[in-house]
Amino acid sequence: MNILLVARAFAIFSIATCADSTWAAATFDQTKAAYQPSDTLILDRHGALLQRVRTDASVRRGQWLALSDISPALRTALVLSEDKRFYEHSGVDWQAVSGAAWANLWNTKTRGASTITMQLAGLLDADLKRSAGGRSVVQKVQQVVSAQGLERSWRKDQILEAYLNLVPLKGELVGVDALSQTLFGKAAHGLDEREAAVTAALVRAPNAAPALVAQRACQVLKALRSANASVHPPVNCDALDLFTTAALQRRDFAASEGIALHAARQVLRAAGQPAPTKITTTLHAPLQRLAVQTLQQHLRELRGRHVEDGALVVLDNATGQVLAWVGSSGELSNATEVDGVTALRQPGSTLKPFLYAQAIAERRITAASLLEDSAAQIQTNSGLYIPQNYDHQFKGWVSARTALAASLNVPAVRTLVMVSPDAFHKQLVKLGLPLKESGDYYGYSLALGSAEVSLLSLTNAYRALANGGRTSATSLIPGVKPAMRAALDPRAAFIVSDILSDPLARARTFGSDSMLATRFWSAVKTGTSKDMRDNWALGYSQHYTVGVWVGNASGAPMWDVSGTSGAAPIWAAVMHYLHQTQPSRAPKPPMGVVHMPVQFVAPDADTRDTTALEAARQEWFIQGTQQTHFAINKEAAPAYSERARGLKGLKSTSHADARITAPTTGTIIALDPDIPPKHQRVAFTATGSGLNWLIDGKPFAKGATAQWLPWPGRHVVQIADAHGRVLDEVRLEVRGAGVLEKR
Structure with a gap:
């Protein structure tokens, strides 16, 4: 029986040596080009790695590694373990063949005669793949022929490189890049002798038990160190056993890791299937890294205020290319899968610049036009709409410049009455804000940001202001050049930009030394949606537009977070980074x-x-x-104030000259957190003398005026004379988080 086996072996190899010399295989370059990693690498504009994303769930392949990028220790260990005469034979190790045949004759267990080249031939040709029962005689003959063909057309270093990239290893892992990243958490060029020995042992038996892998690894490590026994200490097989067992338990090669997860998903979605090996984006790696770090650092400082999510995007004004895209706060968030750059949220006061620009362009107002900031009741189909200011104080008559820069709500609503919600809706859509509903649906609350928009579209709309009213689509892929189009009157865009860059105009609300001030020219606007659910900072310089959103992906409200304490510090940090060395100059006035x-x-x-x-x-x-x-x-002022006063509550029949002039009965105060809490006071005014003010029956001030720190609930405001007789009263309601006055 054994003699027949030997004869069969010699017959096989005789056939192999006489095989057709015209055998042809794919070239090394073709094999390398056809290699498909299971991951796609997302690169920045200069080729720096931003994100690695797994796109093939069936197998785990790393990137194709050049032989020079693989540890010398691993190369040596592999040759010693699998094919000692690799650099001497021409595809078939005849010495090993004869040894294997002789061992078979005497029923002696041996490693076998398969060379690295023969194994590679089996990996390259699907017809030669080893089945559960082993290869047939015909497959073995074909494998020998293929190996000899490879040796004639490929160099030894190419054969070894291809083998190390294609060899199946533990479980789903294929190639040394995936193995080294998974089991050892490092690149293949950094594998030491112990790690190389374990890898070589896995090549021999990919799914063997840890004890058997450790035993084989110990033999490989001894062979590695035998040449320099005087340099290396003796091999401690027990320690290697522990090391091997721990390594084989690791699964640390994450499906996706890096600093641009959500941007990576955007470009992969656009690329389609099959996913490319690498995708170059418009992102700038240092800026992306700074944006991620700044967002996370600031959100850690706000954790005590119930804030865990944020997003940030940076656009190049000239091209619309995305330079930074941070869709989540990462490990700080409970909703890391939600992309805050594309999620729809209420923008608050950040829509006001486009409203004033439209009103200026239509010549309804100028930047110096006076708008009344006073109590207003606007009749709508659903009842009275009663806007309130950020700090719940009325400033009287103010210029449009002050009204916009100081983010006063009532003048904005009065301006929308002039423009109309439907016309403003059309302007916002023209700027690229895809509003779901009509202008009539949102009504006058559209002036205060009741619609939902994404951070990306809103930031691009601000980019239109930076570009003098011209805009285009944004892009994450280099070479894409969307056409620019007019979206806003360039003269109005210039005037609004001048207002948003004016620190004196915003000082009335935000102070003269706020977070919004920069040492270079910039224009910026903050906003906060109802109940502190969304906080925004949008602004631009000569070259860049930066948008920041802070909040909770769940929609839960934040606690005491304003425009200047939430998103603005992040915006300012990114803007200052962009202009460390690059100047920013104010735009030149357009014609007209x-x-x-x-x-x-x-x-x-x-x-x-x-x-x-x-x-x-x-x-x-x-x-x-x-x-x-x-x-x-x-002469016009008293009449206007009387019209704005609206319905009154029950009044005393005596002292008819004493009455509360502001606020009016039915006023609903929805607290808007855009201004620091210390400024959140409601102004009460009345006519008459010797007046005492009461809130819910309790005295709190004297005189014709009073300042009140509001708190949520329904309240009765009264004035009384010195004898405690009530002269007038109004009823109002406060909604949202307030500041409870100490009594």
Whole structure:
């Protein structure tokens, strides 16, 4: 029986040596080009790795590694373990063949005669793959022929490189890159002798028990060290056993890791199937890394205020290319799969710049036009709409510049009444904000951001302001150049940009030294949605537009987070990074605007003298709308205030001259957290003398005016004379988080 086996072996190899010399296989370059990793690498614009994403769930292949990128220890260990005469034979190790045949004759167990080249031939040809019962005689003959063909057309280093990249290893792992990343948590070029010995042992028996792998690894390590026995200490097989067992239990090669997960998903979705090996994006790795770190660092500081999510996007103004895309706070979030850059959220006051730009473009107002910031009741189909300001104080008559920069809500709603919700809706859609409903659906609350938009589309809309009213689609792929189109009057865009860059104009609400001030030219607007669910900072410089959202993906409200404490610090940090060395200059005035001095005057309440509403300044106008003086007609003011006063509650029949002039009965105060809590006071005014103010029956102030820190609930506000007799009262409701006044 054994003699027959020997004869069969010699017959096989005789056939192999006489095989057709015209055998042809794929070239090394073709084999390498056909290799498909199970992961796709997402690269930045300069080729730096941003994210690795698994795109093939059936197998785990790493990247194709050049032989020079594989540890010398592993190369040596593999040759010693699998094919000692690899560099000497021409595909078939005849010495090993004869030894295997002789061992078979005497029923002696041996490693076998299969060379690395023969094993590679089996990996390259599906017809030669080893089945559970082993290869047939015909397959063995074909394997020998293929190995000899490979040796004639490939170099030894190419054969070894291909084998190390294609050899199946433990479980789903194929190739040394996937194995080294999974079991040892490092690149293949860093494998030491112990790790190389374990890898070589797995090549021999990929799914063997840990004890058997450790035993074989110990033999390989001894062979490695035998050449330098004086340099290396003796091999400790027990320690190697522990090391091997621990390594074989690891599963640390994450499905996706890096710093741009959500951007990676965007480009992979656009690429389609099959997924490419590498995708180059427009992102800038240092900026992306800074954005991730800044977002996470600031959110850690806000953890005590019930904030866990955030998102950030940076656009190049000229091209629309995305330079940074951070869709989540990562490990800080309970919803890491949600992409905050594309999720729809309420934008709060960040829509106001587009409203004022539209009103200026339509010549309904100018930047110096005076708008009344006072109690207002606007009749709608669903009842009275009663807007309130950020700090729940009314400023009286203010210029449009102050109203926008200081983010006053009532003047914005009055401006929307002029423009109309339907026309404003069309303007927002033209800017690229895909609003789901019509303008009539949102009504006048559209001025305060009641619609839902994504951070990406809103940031791109601000980019239109930076580009003088022109916009285009954004892009994550280099080489894509979306066409620019006009979306906003360039003169209005310039004037609004000048307002948003004016620190003096915003000082009335945010102070003169807020987080929004930069050492270079920039324009910025913050916003907070109802009940502190969304906090925003959107702004731009000469070259970049940066958008930041902070909140909770679940929609849960934050605690005491305003525009200047939530998103603004992140926006400022990124902007300062972008302009460490690059200057930012104010835009040049477009054709059709003029710059001229203006003055503001109003009649004094008790005399015929006039007082300044705002300081005199230089102001920008669309040509044809300019004027030098802006004044309030004394006769018109009382009538307007009376109309705005609305319905009154029950009044006392005596002392008819004493009444509460603000607020009015039915007022609903929805607390808007865009201004620091210390400014959240409601102003009460009344006519008459010797007045005492009461809230829910308890005295809290004296005189014709009073300031009140609101708290949620329904309240009765009263004025009484010195004898405690109630002269007038109004009823109001406060909604949202408030500040409880100490009593």
